[in-house]
Amino acid sequence: MKDGFARPHDEESALREWKSKRRARIVQQTLTGASPVFLLAVWELLSRTELIDSRFFPAPTSIVGTFFDMIASGEMLSHVSISLLRIAAGFLLGTVPAVMLGLMMGMYRPMKAFFSPLLMALMPIPTLALMPIIVILFGIGEGSKIVTIAGSVFFPVVINTAAGVANIDRIYIDVAKNYGASPKAFFFKIALPGALPVMMEGIQMGQAIALLTIVAAEMIGAREGIGYLIWSSYKLFLFEPMYVGLILISFFGYMFSLLLRWLKNRLVPWQ
Amino acid sequence: MHAPEAKIAIEGIAKVFYKKKQSILALQDITLRIRDGEFVTLLGPSGCGKTTLLRILAGLEKPSAGHFDVRRTDEQKPLQSMIFQENGVIPWMTVEQNVAFGLNLRKLPAKLVKERTHYYLEKTGLTPFAKLYPKELSGGMKQRVSIARAFANDPELLLMDEPFAALDEQNKFILQEELLRIWEEHRKTVVFITHSIDEAILVSDRIVLMSAHPGRIVAEKRIDLPRPRSVEQIRSDPGMAQLFVEIWNHLQREVQGARSEFKPCKG
Numbered sequence: 001m002k003d004g005f006a007r008p009h010d011e012e013s014a015l016r017e018w019k020s021k022r023r024a025r026i027v028q029q030t031l032t033g034a035s036p037v038f039l040l041a042v043w044e045l046l047s048r049t050e051l052i053d054s055r056f057f058p059a060p061t062s063i064v065g066t067f068f069d070m071i072a073s074g075e076m077l078s079h080v081s082i083s084l085l086r087i088a089a090g091f092l093l094g095t096v097p098a099v100m101l102g103l104m105m106g107m108y109r110p111m112k113a114f115f116s117p118l119l120m121a122l123m124p125i126p127t128l129a130l131m132p133i134i135v136i137l138f139g140i141g142e143g144s145k146i147v148t149i150a151g152s153v154f155f156p157v158v159i160n161t162a163a164g165v166a167n168i169d170r171i172y173i174d175v176a177k178n179y180g181a182s183p184k185a186f187f188f189k190i191a192l193p194g195a196l197p198v199m200m201e202g203i204q205m206g207q208a209i210a211l212l213t214i215v216a217a218e219m220i221g222a223r224e225g226i227g228y229l230i231w232s233s234y235k236l237f238l239f240e241p242m243y244v245g246l247i248l249i250s251f252f253g254y255m256f257s258l259l260l261r262w263l264k265n266r267l268v269p270w271q
Numbered sequence: 272m273h274a275p276e277a278k279i280a281i282e283g284i285a286k287v288f289y290k291k292k293q294s295i296l297a298l299q300d301i302t303l304r305i306r307d308g309e310f311v312t313l314l315g316p317s318g319c320g321k322t323t324l325l326r327i328l329a330g331l332e333k334p335s336a337g338h339f340d341v342r343r344t345d346e347q348k349p350l351q352s353m354i355f356q357e358n359g360v361i362p363w364m365t366v367e368q369n370v371a372f373g374l375n376l377r378k379l380p381a382k383l384v385k386e387r388t389h390y391y392l393e394k395t396g397l398t399p400f401a402k403l404y405p406k407e408l409s410g411g412m413k414q415r416v417s418i419a420r421a422f423a424n425d426p427e428l429l430l431m432d433e434p435f436a437a438l439d440e441q442n443k444f445i446l447q448e449e450l451l452r453i454w455e456e457h458r459k460t461v462v463f464i465t466h467s468i469d470e471a472i473l474v475s476d477r478i479v480l481m482s483a484h485p486g487r488i489v490a491e492k493r494i495d496l497p498r499p500r501s502v503e504q505i506r507s508d509p510g511m512a513q514l515f516v517e518i519w520n521h522l523q524r525e526v527q528g529a530r531s532e533f534k535p536c537k538g
């Protein structure tokens with residue numbers, strides 16, 4: 001009759017364990033939600049009471065006020081749209097050739113032997129440091145900004161793509177050969193999908209770098225854009241719009257990473 | 272009845288691998304004839320060059336000496352399909368796409384591809400899993416995909432490299448019988464590799480015993496058991512126990528011999 005005793009006891013303790021786990025989870029979620037609220041509340045309080053200089057650290061509520069004013073005036077839209085356009089164009093201009101070159105390098109050893117040293121030499125140079133040259137080559141207009149972003153996105157993508165192909169397990173290459181895959185079939189059925197997971201990591205890295213680059217590039221030579229908004233507000237000692245710019249960067253950074261994660265789950269459903 | 276023509280004629284094949292300054296003679300003077308529809312097993316200790324020989328037949332490796340011929344009966348059919356030891360099921364293709372892999376590469380009509388794919392999915396019990404990716408399958412299921420893919424491709428000959436070596440006993444017995452059942456429908460020529468004597472006796476028409484360092488053919492055994500065969504039937508046949516011991520002794524001598532003789536050759 002040991003069983004008859006054991007069972008209710010087990011159920012009870014299982015229930016207790018489940019409850020305590022749930023409690024721990026709720027506490028954690030609350031803490032996660034509370035930390036920004038807490039920070040903002042402290043900031044608001046310190047700023048209102050002038051314990052910190054409200055010119056440099058304006059109260060969050062007044063930043064939010066500026067945020068909505070800028071939406072209403074249309075200023076926000078013009079900054080955001082031009083920045084997004086530059087990011088999108090630069091991102092594509094950098095990613096597409098990087099993927100193609102990376103696949104080639106992964107598939108053909110001579111390509112890799114030829115391009116590797118060039119990439120290794122160029123990669124450590126921050127694209128921003130090349131901006132003067134880029135401006136000379138592409139003018140001070142949109143071209144130079146897009147090329148700057150493209151340049152900084154290019155390297156992580158090309159290197160990850162080549163590594164992605166190189167790391168495809170030999171067995172799949174043998175299978176493709178054994179089943180008579182043509183070079184074209186090999187490219188589309190083995191090399192490209194096999195490289196995709198590592199390639200997507202490179203693209204995610206490229207996205208983060210693109211965001212860094214756009215802000216810096218727009219600080220250097222632009223009349224519009226989120227980077228320009230941050231820099232020009234700072235120079236005019238208008239700190240509310242500067243913080244609005246920072247919030248926008250943070251927001252779009254988060255959105256882009258969500259978008260890419262979604263894309264990765266769509267493109268790599270097999271992992 | 273005339274003597275059946277050889278489907279595969281292997282003549283004096285040798286294979287040397289070079290590793291840094293050493294050379295390894297993986298295969299030496301392999302000569303073998305395999306009849307059409309024969310199920311031949313290469314049996315030997317690991318490292319005796321079984322995989323190397325199969326990879327040569329599969330066109331994945333070139334022999335250092337010698338050559339082989341496969342007599343074709345149908346120009347439309349691919350020469351051979353291999354079932355790899357590591358199964359080689361492609362992770363970014365669904366079960367169905369994996370099974371249809373060879374057929375699609377040959378650009379066969381979609382209707383035919385679908386028919387044949389479904390036929391072998393059904394035969395291997397994979398139909399409910401057709402749309403899944405391999406990561407969701409067990410080892411036994413993956414090996415079924417690999418088997419279905421090879422059979423669906425309908426080649427002149429099938430090459431199988433220890434297809435069940437990684438499976439647990441239970442699954443191994445089940446898959447061995449499944450394989451025989453599918454094979455018995457068309458009786459394609461098969462070159463099968465194993466290091467398991469039991470498995471060799473169960474599946475083969477003929478067992479070719481190999482020795483290691485260098486890999487050579489040392490003996491042959493014909494298995495004249497009627498088909499269809501089952502694991503149970505083979506296990507309970509006293510003649511088979513006798514055969515097992517014979518093969519065991521033979522391999523034992525070879526392993527012992529190799530151990531005392533083996534010196535890596537400097538090249």
Ligand SMILES: Nc1ncnc2c1ncn2[C@@H]1O[C@H](COP(=O)(O)OP(=O)(O)O)[C@@H](O)[C@H]1O
Pocket residue numbers: 288289290295297315316317318319320321322323324
């Ligand atoms: N690509 C290779 N390079 C160098 N040595 C190899 C290579 N492939 C196989 N070998 C060697 O050849 C011998 C036979 O290997 P293998 O054909 O895999 O044997 P088995 O399949 O019977 O276990 C082994 O000694 C192995 O180390």
Ligand SMILES: [Mg+2]
Pocket residue numbers: 321322356433
């Ligand atoms: Mg092997």
